[in-house]
Amino acid sequence: MYKRITVKIGSNVLADANGGIDLQRLGHLVHQMAELHRHGIEVILVSSGSILTGRSELRLAKHLDVVSSRQVYSAVGQAKLIGRYYELFLAEGIHCGQVLTTKESFETRSHYLNQKNCITQMLAEGIVPVVNENDTISLTELMFTDNDELSGLMASMMNVDALVILSNIDGIYDGNPSDPSTQVIRKIGRGKSISQYIQETKSKFGRGGMSSKAGTAQKVADEGIEVIIANGKRNDILTDLILEEKDVLCTRFEPAEKESSNVKKWIAHSEGFAKGELRISPKAVEAITAADVARSLLPIGVVSVTGEFEKNDIVRICDEDGNYIGVGLSRYDSRKIRQLAGKKGEKPVVHYDYMFISDTNH
Numbered sequence: 001m002y003k004r005i006t007v008k009i010g011s012n013v014l015a016d017a018n019g020g021i022d023l024q025r026l027g028h029l030v031h032q033m034a035e036l037h038r039h040g041i042e043v044i045l046v047s048s049g050s051i052l053t054g055r056s057e058l059r060l061a062k063h064l065d066v067v068s069s070r071q072v073y074s075a076v077g078q079a080k081l082i083g084r085y086y087e088l089f090l091a092e093g094i095h096c097g098q099v100l101t102t103k104e105s106f107e108t109r110s111h112y113l114n115q116k117n118c119i120t121q122m123l124a125e126g127i128v129p130v131v132n133e134n135d136t137i138s139l140t141e142l143m144f145t146d147n148d149e150l151s152g153l154m155a156s157m158m159n160v161d162a163l164v165i166l167s168n169i170d171g172i173y174d175g176n177p178s179d180p181s182t183q184v185i186r187k188i189g190r191g192k193s194i195s196q197y198i199q200e201t202k203s204k205f206g207r208g209g210m211s212s213k214a215g216t217a218q219k220v221a222d223e224g225i226e227v228i229i230a231n232g233k234r235n236d237i238l239t240d241l242i243l244e245e246k247d248v249l250c251t252r253f254e255p256a257e258k259e260s261s262n263v264k265k266w267i268a269h270s271e272g273f274a275k276g277e278l279r280i281s282p283k284a285v286e287a288i289t290a291a292d293v294a295r296s297l298l299p300i301g302v303v304s305v306t307g308e309f310e311k312n313d314i315v316r317i318c319d320e321d322g323n324y325i326g327v328g329l330s331r332y333d334s335r336k337i338r339q340l341a342g343k344k345g346e347k348p349v350v351h352y353d354y355m356f357i358s359d360t361n362h
């Protein structure tokens with residue numbers, strides 16, 4: 001039985017046929033989460049739907065550009081959405097609380113730890129955190145790719161046992177979902193890449209799509225957390241999956257066995273914040289990916305450096321052809337690495353404690 005889970009609810013799950021909020025669905029989902037809560041399972045909810053709600057609520061007097069309308073819709077929509085959650089949880093005898101965050105809040109370790117502390121204390125008080133991006137201020141390049149990415153960061157930060165991503169389809173299909181012979185892939189084994197199956201259909205109401213869900217899921221599973229992609233429109237989906245442990249139709253990503261340290265978890269999700277890239281030699285790839293021993297990345301293994309970054313910035317680590325190997329915290333700034341690249345006997349560029357190697361075969 002799980003002790004702590006993250007549940008992500010996408011806008012598509014909450015949308016009704018007219019593009020408004022389906023209050024019945026919302027109530028049903030809250031009821032299920034309350035059931036989990038009563039069984040002693042801590043739930044961290046990541047809910048989309050602020051923009052959807054705002055849009056269905058408002059008739060703007062003036063035509064606004066995409067950015068401004070997003071800000072206005074989310075400001076109003078989030079207020080209504082959290083209000084609904086608050087009332088629905090309270091009717092179940094549970095308090096929930098709002099946590100709004102931005103990508104920037106995950107970039108520095110101190111902000112990251114502040115957020116973690118807030119959610120830890122809420123959970124200890126029996127309060128359900130309802131997390132969303134602060135869409136009023138996170139714009140363009142400062143945005144999370146989508147709430148799937150945010151839910152992955154939350155799952156990893158809070159060290160949950162499972163991340164359940166609820167969407168409006170049953171899981172990841174092995175072909176085009178509209179083709180009758182296509183089936184849901186029930187289980188994705190450790191370190192298996194499923195990119196060949198992903199059909200890029202963008203979500204109607206949210207920003208995410210299947211490839212971003214799969215990307216997040218693989219990353220989180222790489223860290224040792226089980227990920228389930230399931231249909232949030234299906235009744236009793238959460239209780240069936242989590243409490244009854246029924247064999248519900250969904251896609252499960254088998255978690256890696258390794259236990260990552262907290263710093264490594266943070267680094268694993270920092271790829272999006274990487275300020276530069278290091279390409280490394282085949283020998284260095286072999287050294288840092290060795291399964292039996294943890295090795296740091298030495299300057300001798302660095303072939304080239306892209307981007308300008310400071311000491312302690314996050315960098316992507318790739319092989320000579322640019323294939324992604326992992327991410328790490330650089331102990332030197334980019335200028336210094338350029339000087340040291342290929343040299344013997346220098347201190348590591350990325351220490352193994354501050355490096356995350358992906359398990360997925362790309």
Ligand code: GLU
Nearest residue numbers: 049050051146147206207
């Ligand atoms: N934060 C956005 C919202 O609440 C959703 C982002 C997404 O679609 O993933 O509307």
